[in-house]
Amino acid sequence: MSERNCVVAVDVGNSAVKLCVRRGEEKKVGDALGDKSVAAELAQLSVPICENAWHLRATRWVRDQVRCEHSHWLIASVHQPAAQTLQHAIDAMSVDSDMQMTVASVSRRDVPMNVRVDQPDRLGVDRLLSAYGARNQFGSPVTVVDAGSAVTIDWVNDEGDFCGGAILPGLRMQANALAYGTDALPEIDWKVGGSQSENPATVAGTNTVDAIRLGLITAVTAAIDRLSVAYANSGAGSKAQSKLVLTGGDAATISPFVQQPHEVVPNLVCRGLLDLPRS
Numbered sequence: 001m002s003e004r005n006c007v008v009a010v011d012v013g014n015s016a017v018k019l020c021v022r023r024g025e026e027k028k029v030g031d032a033l034g035d036k037s038v039a040a041e042l043a044q045l046s047v048p049i050c051e052n053a054w055h056l057r058a059t060r061w062v063r064d065q066v067r068c069e070h071s072h073w074l075i076a077s078v079h080q081p082a083a084q085t086l087q088h089a090i091d092a093m094s095v096d097s098d099m100q101m102t103v104a105s106v107s108r109r110d111v112p113m114n115v116r117v118d119q120p121d122r123l124g125v126d127r128l129l130s131a132y133g134a135r136n137q138f139g140s141p142v143t144v145v146d147a148g149s150a151v152t153i154d155w156v157n158d159e160g161d162f163c164g165g166a167i168l169p170g171l172r173m174q175a176n177a178l179a180y181g182t183d184a185l186p187e188i189d190w191k192v193g194g195s196q197s198e199n200p201a202t203v204a205g206t207n208t209v210d211a212i213r214l215g216l217i218t219a220v221t222a223a224i225d226r227l228s229v230a231y232a233n234s235g236a237g238s239k240a241q242s243k244l245v246l247t248g249g250d251a252a253t254i255s256p257f258v259q260q261p262h263e264v265v266p267n268l269v270c271r272g273l274l275d276l277p278r279s
């Protein structure tokens with residue numbers, strides 16, 4: 001890649017930092033509803049923030065991926081200490097690098113989407129950006145699920161407005177909570193597998209691990225199925241059929257057990273960042 005300018009999209013979550021850079025020709029997406037050009041090839045990386053020197057892995061990856069004169073980093077964060085650590089690593093890298101770097105912290109005001117919640121400034125910018133990315137790719141109405149540290153199940157109405165949603169603990173957090181809050185329960189690997197790999201969402205667990213796995217998967221997927229239908233019904237009379245989109249570190253794990261038709265799109269927050277109109 002030898003462009004003059006490139007954009008580095010960064011989603012700082014509570015478990016991991018996700019980075020995306022678009023390879024090759026950039027496409028202008030702006031705010032065009034239904035535009036599918038976001039499917040352009042992306043280089044993507046997820047670095048768990050529990051990993052030693054995660055910030056160095058992140059910045060080195062970007063240095064190796066992009067060969068441009070000026071990189072503009074768009075950072076959306078719901079974890080301020082991690083965002084600060086990353087900012088310092090970017091500053092340090094820019095001292096030793098030929099590449100010019102600028103960094104912008106993205107807030108909800110940068111996202112061209114109406115927000116219908118009680119306190120918009122308290123809304124996680126990741127929720128808004130994944131909704132924005134989903135709306136750009138699939139149109140509205142759409143239910144957007146981000147299955148990460150927390151699972152968010154959000155609603156974008158017929159008019160394309162962000163209307164809030166639900167927040168529940170993510171799979172790892174639920175697994176931790178059971179192990180932490182009891183004497184007898186082990187901390188399980190919630191990923192599908194083990195003795196009940198055929199379909200843990202329909203067969204009663206006949207041992208502790210399978211029972212926990214069934215509980216966790218059902219808690220998350222039943223919430224998704226129920227709320228996506230309820231949201232769509234709340235927009236009764238809507239002209240367009242409602243869609244359902246999953247993203248986040250656990251999206252692929254839960255997808256086989258979500259009954260409603262849906263799409264899995266990796267790194268929707270970063271895709272939303274790359275879609276933002278340029279100032």
Ligand SMILES: Nc1ncnc2c1ncn2[C@@H]1O[C@H](COP(=O)(O)OP(=O)(O)O)[C@@H](O)[C@H]1O
Nearest residue numbers: 013014015016048148149170171172248249250
């Ligand atoms: N290798 C992994 N490292 C960390 N989390 C993982 C990994 N594989 C799957 N996960 C799951 O992904 C979730 C984190 O998803 P992610 O979307 O990165 O979260 P966040 O946006 O909160 O940082 C964890 O809660 C865990 O359940």
Ligand SMILES: CC(C)(COP(=O)(O)O)[C@@H](O)C(=O)NCCC(=O)O
Nearest residue numbers: 013014015078122123124148149150
């Ligand atoms: C709900 C979240 C914790 C999800 O974070 P994540 O799982 O992506 O790390 C985050 O969007 C957040 O801190 N939100 C602030 C509260 C709100 O959105 O209402």
Ligand SMILES: [K+]
Nearest residue numbers: 146148150152
């Ligand atoms: K999330």
